[in-house]
Amino acid sequence: MRKKLKLIGNLATPSLKTYITAATVVLLASLLVSFWTWNNARTSLKRDIATTLQGGTDGARDMVISKIGTYAEVLNGAAGLFKALPTVNQQAWTNYVSHLNIQNRYPGLQAIVYSEVVPDNERDAYIAGRQTDRPGFSIRPEGQRDVYVPVRLIEPNVGENAQVIGFDPYQEPARKKAMDQARDTGALSITSRLVLVPDQNNPKASPGFIIFVPVYSNNAPLDTVNERRAALIGFVSAGVRSYELIDGLLGSAITENSAVQVFDGTNQDAKNLIYESPTLSNLRKQPGIISSSSVITVGSNRWTLVGYVNQSIASKAQRNQPRLFLIAGILFSFMIAGGLLFVMITRARHIAHEKNREVQEAKDSLISLASHQLRTPATGVKQFIGMLMDGYAGDVSKEQKRMLQKAYQSNERQLEIINQILHVTRADSGRLVLRKEPVDLHSLIRRVIDEHAGSIKDRQQRVIVSKARAGLSVQADPQYLTMVLDNLLSNASKYSHPRTTIRITTKQSGDTITIAVSDAGVGISDEDMPRLFQKFSRIDNELSIEAGGTGIGLYLCEQVMTLHDGSITVKSTEGEGSTFTVSLPSK
Structure with a gap:
């Protein structure tokens, strides 16, 4: 058995950090490709716009040169008058x-x-x-x-x-x-x-x-x-x-998305400006302006024509293409990385589940075996102590009887722990089988109170039972229901100070019967609530050391109530007390 546990424990699986690292690498690589594609598309758009703009600028230059040539022809014609007349x-x-x-x-x-x-x-x-x-x-x-x-x-x-x-x-x-x-x-x-x-x-x-x-x-x-x-x-x-x-x-x-400047000479200085379209001031306030210049040779002079456009001269589909590439690339990157992470985690969970199942089976077998081996001598000890106390070996003194009673009680606690461990093992392996029968609820509650009468008397506490009605019956497994109420009453007593009152209230509402066990004890903080029904979980408070316990009682109560198609809930205020409520179907 030890070899099997050791073998299972040595089965190594990659950690979540490893999966996240792998998914992050894929994500970063995909994002890098997406940004590269986006940048290429953006550069291509700018290049296309710049090419269009340069063509427009060169066309404007040719129009100006052509018009100046026309003016020259007019002036040459006028000069010809002096030769003709x-x-x-x-x-x-x-x-x-x-x-x-x-x-x-x-x-x-x-x-x-x-x-x-x-x-x-x-x-x-x-x-x-x-x-x-x-x-x-x-x-x-x-x-x-x-x-x-x-x-x-x-x-x-x-x-x-x-x-x-x-x-x-x-x-x-x-x-x-x-x-x-x-x-x-x-x-x-x-x-x-x-x-x-x-x-x-x-x-x-x-x-x-x-x-x-x-x-x-x-x-x-x-x-x-x-x-x-x-x-x-x-x-x-x-x-x-x-x-x-x-x-x-x-x-x-010239539109609202374009503008032109013309400078005398090649120096684009304000003092050399001979033309500026009225759209330029607004165009300069917009992002993504592209400019292109062309030199005009007019006579013996040189002018510089500068054209400006924004990306609106391109079609909406062309302008949106880089953004769509980026959005699609980012979404695709996260989908690929997320899908990879999901597959790896799902696979890891499956492996971990199988591993845990094997470990749990081995643990259950070991615990069951150990519990049985412990229970046999403990049962024998109980019988022999009982025989001694009953005088089968001769009369015992008061001091001897007191010591035997303490030994008997310690042995009973040990048997209780062993039984709980066995029940937990059966519950975890799905082997906890109920044998339901009609149960007189108030008789069962009275038996549980009688079993705890000694400890309750020692702590100077009292128990008050509020009955919904006489003869209240429920279809349940009497052994396991007794175990649930026994656990709740024991906790209410152990986690309450001496000279306090414990209340047990039964109610019926339609097809549901509830049993509430209330105390005025130390209570439970909001931070500790999530751990309350966890296996082997104990909550520290001022009475926890004195109370002792294994931390499996409430876990076992929840498992038993689930098998009964019922539930167990708790309301508690730290320092004021707790109320545990068991709900059962009446039939």
Whole structure:
């Protein structure tokens, strides 16, 4: 038997910690794959959006370049008038420009201007000649210069535009630089960011730029820079408000989920900003903004076009795909890890159950064998002590009789413990068999009280029985029901102080009969309640050492009541006492 117990005990099974560790490793690996998949999907989404944005930015760049090229064609056409006509006056200029319908076909273009080159030595004569058809004409700003390039013709020639007549753009550094570039290259040139003359008195004026195309005298050689400088007679130019230009080109394509900025040059600084869509301020407040830039070469200048979008430009399905991958991956990871843990724990429980069953069978066999071996000599001792007390071996003195009584009582307690162990063994192995018969409940209670009369008297306690009615009968096993009530009354007495009262109350409610055993003893704390009916569990209190016991009495009571299709419950207040209630079906 010992070898069998040792063999069973040596059967090692992995601990719960091992199972949790294995499941955690699987979980972490699955989560790692899920996060990798989520990150790839998110990166792919951003890449797709960035590709779309770059395509849109490049398309916007091409539209701006194309529109500036169209403006250049208009200005080259205007410059051609000076080759086609002997004299270009305001009427000829108006006729040409009015046919272009610039307000509707060329967004942002404010006016088409011709500025004429006037050397310093011809300045006074030029002014005098211009005053014949435009009284009050002057070159502005005033001052001595080597050369003047005043505005001579402008169309539309109304409102603020008319005030530009006589203005000399060549004296302003940004304009002069673009005009020199156009003169020396023979091609269009664009100024850096500036405010147009009609807008200079408006503090909220939008930025703009001017396109210059040189006009040379007819039939003059233009092969070298010096020849082009010598042949220059003026410039055709157009002032363009950049906000109106780009809004006209891109405004319909810009949504609340996109924005555009255009900078003069490659430095994206606020002072170089020539356009910003109104949607950008709100777009910047949103997460996940993606930007892309493209350089625009316009004439001799370079602009930087920056496009912005958020993820809303992608379809809802595309935007949700990374999140769905992550959620599905996390759920799948926990399902896999949880399933693995469940399988391992289920398997471990099965192994442990089989192991415990084998151990329990071995223990039950050992306990049963030991109990039987102990019970036989204890029964013999009981008989021999009884014979001595009855005088079969001769008269005994009072002192001898007192000692024999103590020995008899100790032997009875030992037999009681042995019997309880045997009952527990039978209950655990399912071999506890009831022999039910009609039982007079009050007679049984009286017998139990009589058996404890001596110990109750010694503790100066009293028992009060409250009967539901006379002749109360129940279908039960009298031996085991006696054992239950014996245990409850014994506990009520042992765990109560001397000179206290124990109450036994019987009631019948419908088909249920209850027996309540109440005491005014030490009581049971809430923390100890879960252990009350556990096998071999004893609760420490101020009377537990004196009371003694094995901790199997209440466990056995619960098993017996379950077999009777009944129950046992307890209500207790620490320091005030307990009430154990046994419930039985009446039939």
